[in-house]
Amino acid sequence: MNPDRPAPPADRPIEPPRSDDAPFPAAPGHDFAVRRRTLIALLVAAIVLPCVYVAAMAYSDLSTREADATDATLRTVRVAEEHALKVFDMNEALDARIVDLVQGLDDEGIRANEAEIHAKLDAIGGGYPQIASVSIFGSDGDLLTSSRFALVPPVSISQRDDFVGIRDGRVIDHVSRVMYGKVSGETVFNMGVARRDEQGAFAGIVSVALRPGYFSSFYRDLLGAASPMAMGLIRSDGAILAYYPTRASSPDTIDAKSPFGLALARGSEAGVVRIHSPVADDNLILAYRRVGSYPVYVSCGYRTSAIWAAWYRHLTVLLLSMFTPSIALWAVIWLSLRRLAAEEEAWERWQAEASMRRSIESAYRQSRKMEALGNLVGSVAHDFNNLLMIVSANVQIARRRGAAGFERELSAMERALKSGQSLTRQLLGVARKQPLRNETIHVGRWLPACRELLRASLGAKVSLVIDVNDDVWPILVDVAELELALINLAVNARDAMPNGGRFTVRARNIGFRPGEGFPLDGDFVQLSLEDTGVGMAPDVLARAFEPLYTTKPKGMGTGLGLPQVFAFCERSGGLAAIDSAIGAGTSVHLYLPRALAAPVAERPAPPRPDVVRPQHGLRVLLVEDNDEVAAGTEALLQMMGHQVTCVSDAAGALQRIDATRATGAHDEIGEIAEGSPPPFDLVISDIHMPGTMNGIDLAEAVQQMKPKLPVILVTGYAEELERARNVDVRVLSKPFDIALLERMLEEIRRDQAPGSRPRGNVERDTTL
Numbered sequence: 001m002n003p004d005r006p007a008p009p010a011d012r013p014i015e016p017p018r019s020d021d022a023p024f025p026a027a028p029g030h031d032f033a034v035r036r037r038t039l040i041a042l043l044v045a046a047i048v049l050p051c052v053y054v055a056a057m058a059y060s061d062l063s064t065r066e067a068d069a070t071d072a073t074l075r076t077v078r079v080a081e082e083h084a085l086k087v088f089d090m091n092e093a094l095d096a097r098i099v100d101l102v103q104g105l106d107d108e109g110i111r112a113n114e115a116e117i118h119a120k121l122d123a124i125g126g127g128y129p130q131i132a133s134v135s136i137f138g139s140d141g142d143l144l145t146s147s148r149f150a151l152v153p154p155v156s157i158s159q160r161d162d163f164v165g166i167r168d169g170r171v172i173d174h175v176s177r178v179m180y181g182k183v184s185g186e187t188v189f190n191m192g193v194a195r196r197d198e199q200g201a202f203a204g205i206v207s208v209a210l211r212p213g214y215f216s217s218f219y220r221d222l223l224g225a226a227s228p229m230a231m232g233l234i235r236s237d238g239a240i241l242a243y244y245p246t247r248a249s250s251p252d253t254i255d256a257k258s259p260f261g262l263a264l265a266r267g268s269e270a271g272v273v274r275i276h277s278p279v280a281d282d283n284l285i286l287a288y289r290r291v292g293s294y295p296v297y298v299s300c301g302y303r304t305s306a307i308w309a310a311w312y313r314h315l316t317v318l319l320l321s322m323f324t325p326s327i328a329l330w331a332v333i334w335l336s337l338r339r340l341a342a343e344e345e346a347w348e349r350w351q352a353e354a355s356m357r358r359s360i361e362s363a364y365r366q367s368r369k370m371e372a373l374g375n376l377v378g379s380v381a382h383d384f385n386n387l388l389m390i391v392s393a394n395v396q397i398a399r400r401r402g403a404a405g406f407e408r409e410l411s412a413m414e415r416a417l418k419s420g421q422s423l424t425r426q427l428l429g430v431a432r433k434q435p436l437r438n439e440t441i442h443v444g445r446w447l448p449a450c451r452e453l454l455r456a457s458l459g460a461k462v463s464l465v466i467d468v469n470d471d472v473w474p475i476l477v478d479v480a481e482l483e484l485a486l487i488n489l490a491v492n493a494r495d496a497m498p499n500g501g502r503f504t505v506r507a508r509n510i511g512f513r514p515g516e517g518f519p520l521d522g523d524f525v526q527l528s529l530e531d532t533g534v535g536m537a538p539d540v541l542a543r544a545f546e547p548l549y550t551t552k553p554k555g556m557g558t559g560l561g562l563p564q565v566f567a568f569c570e571r572s573g574g575l576a577a578i579d580s581a582i583g584a585g586t587s588v589h590l591y592l593p594r595a596l597a598a599p600v601a602e603r604p605a606p607p608r609p610d611v612v613r614p615q616h617g618l619r620v621l622l623v624e625d626n627d628e629v630a631a632g633t634e635a636l637l638q639m640m641g642h643q644v645t646c647v648s649d650a651a652g653a654l655q656r657i658d659a660t661r662a663t664g665a666h667d668e669i670g671e672i673a674e675g676s677p678p679p680f681d682l683v684i685s686d687i688h689m690p691g692t693m694n695g696i697d698l699a700e701a702v703q704q705m706k707p708k709l710p711v712i713l714v715t716g717y718a719e720e721l722e723r724a725r726n727v728d729v730r731v732l733s734k735p736f737d738i739a740l741l742e743r744m745l746e747e748i749r750r751d752q753a754p755g756s757r758p759r760g761n762v763e764r765d766t767t768l
Contacts, residue, residue: 054319057318065310069228070272073301076222077288085291087215089292094131095206098134117145118150131210132184133188133208139202140158143155143156148185162207172295177252178252186211189212190210213242229302234296238254238256240279247280250278270289286302388734389632390626397639438478440474441475441479445470462493462500462503463502465505468506473509473523481568486529496586501531507525509526510524524593526589529587529590530586530587535581535585536580573593620682620684621684625686625689625690630648645680649689651691651693682710683702685699685714696713699727703727712729712731713727713730715732730744
């Protein structure tokens with residue numbers, strides 16, 4: 001594309017500094033980067049080294065505590081194993097003595113000597129605190145005699161597991177589960193052996209009932225009241241025989257799937273495992289040992305919560321002792337970094353003052369240049385509008401007078417007028433004095449409809465590609481200005497690709513948030529127009545925004561294309577940006593704001609009523625400072641049958657209106673008194689006029705009168721139209737369409753007819 005393309009504002013060139021504005025040289029000894037790196041390295045070391053030391057010490061301390069806990073459980077479980085072994089060995093010896101005592105006696109013989117055997121049983125087991133009772137049972141499970149009763153009650157254990165197991169030869173049942181003993185009258189577990197008759201047949205059992213509380217008391221005395229350890233006596237199938245400390249809701253068996261339960265199932269003799277114990281309600285380091293050849297194990301578990309609690313206490317002391325001086329060191333280094341940053345900032349401010357002054361001067365010169373160009377363009381456009389108005393009015397006069405033989409010349413003048421109007425529109429757009437008629441459009445449906453318009457602008461050698469999805473957001477723009485922008489870009493692309501190429505139009509949704517580096521925030525639709533042309537050099541790209549700047553040959557370009565594109569995007573609330581390089585083509589990106597409302601569905605225009613020519617003319621007060629424009633407009637109005645009075649400024653217009661109202665006495669039926677000047681039916685005024693009052697001031701003053709007069713304002717400036725929208729008037733833009741003026745006048749005539757209802761002055765032509 002050619003240079004009528006905008007570059008982003010950040011790409012504006014800055015004039016080179018003058019010799020007396022050269023930057024200050026760096027001061028010796030102010031190597032801020034080296035000092036900053038040194039301080040940061042010290043700060044990192046002051047943080048990392050204590051942290052590494054604390055982590056190593058904490059890990060070592062935790063490992064040591066776990067090792068000490070494991071050693072403590074192993075030592076303690078050995079003591080408990082020796083104690084349990086002595087108890088079970090003694091019980092086995094007692095069972096053997098009792099078996100020898102009743103050897104050769106059958107059940108009836110034992111019952112016959114019940115009193116004597118009871119005394120001996122009481123003497124054998126009565127002196128041991130762990131023994132609750134010593135009993136002899138017959139082959140059918142009936143109680144024969146016991147150390148607890150001189151005369152035994154009728155008790156049978158024929159269905160009890162330990163009796164059935166001993167009878168059937170199961171080793172594990174020689175030590176029973178914990179139960180409530182019917183003979184002993186308390187909670188016990190039994191250790192029994194079988195009795196045999198002379199033929200070796202099963203003759204019953206001898207059972208010694210042991211108190212679990214005896215073992216719990218021993219474990220309490222062994223560990224101490226505040227010990228973090230727990231001890232237990234467990235049968236090889238996981239049944240708990242005794243445990244300390246006891247809990248009311250503790251289970252009575254070990255979980256078979258726990259590491260300890262699996263070790264019992266394997267028949268392991270001893271070991272150390274880590275488990276979560278529901279019995280202790282904690283995680284444990286558990287050491288266990290088998291009690292001799294008996295189906296019983298002793299266990300000792302160390303609570304890991306106690307290990308962690310002690311470790312946390314030690315870690316707290318370690319952290320306080322290590323990080324208290326470290327924090328002071330960090331604060332010193334941090335303050336040094338802050339002071340260094342403050343010194344560097346002051347140094348940079350000192351260094352930047354000269355370049356800042358140069359940048360401000362350059363930006364000021366550029367702003368003044370653009371302002372001067374804008375004012376120049378606006379003034380030229382205003383004067384050019386007046387010239388076009390004169391020509392347009394006289395062409396209309398010639399046509400209405402039926403100038404025969406001049407049809408070709410008049411048509412040529414009308415075509416020239418349209419070209420002049422288009423050029424004026426571009427000039428006013430660049431000068432930001434062209435009003436925008438914004439409406440919401442759907443990009444995905446609107447762009448394909450412009451295909452033929454773009455093809456006509458590109459020519460036959462350039463292929464057109466439109467890549468737009470239907471999910472692109474609607475945008476709020478002036479459709480005519482957008483079409484003009486696309487035509488300008490298409491024409492530039494055509495000139496940049498004399499041998500043909502490809503012109504691609506894409507659209508996508510994009511959002512910018514504060515802090516992302518884009519000059520705008522919010523949701524936008526990005527229209528990207530890309531060509532495969534020769535591209536632009538950096539110096540040309542930097543000036544692409546400037547009005548009247550062009551690199552095209554004389555007569556080929558006006559220098560208003562890309563400035564119009566950028567001014568349109570900026571006034572629409574968006575931005576235009578450009579990417580280009582020599583030989584790489586050019587991409588122009590138009591960022592247009594997303595519309596919050598959906599596009600309004602198009603409705604068929606209502607049929608226009610036939611224009612009814614007025615039966616009598618209106619009395620028009622024409623206010624225009626340009627004599628030639630006033631003469632042409634007056635001639636047109638008179639040809640339409642209206643009476644016209646011309647004044648050159650707003651003050652003169654008010655005087656004429658006041659004069660007609662002051663001297664125009666009316667009779668009772670509203671007729672004008674004889675000899676009084678007639679009142680005006682409406683005022684047609686230019687907005688831009690010399691003097692203290694402009695056309696809008698005049699319209700506001702007229703609106704205060706009773707009754708108020710309808711007003712038609714004529715202008716070529718957008719900023720004046722913005723103010724005119726707040727006044728109840730009709731607006732025409734220069735050069736205006738005579739047919740539109742006729743319709744306005746006809747509406748005013750109908751509104752002033754007797755019995756008519758005013759419809760309000762809402763019709764406006766704001767297309768400049």
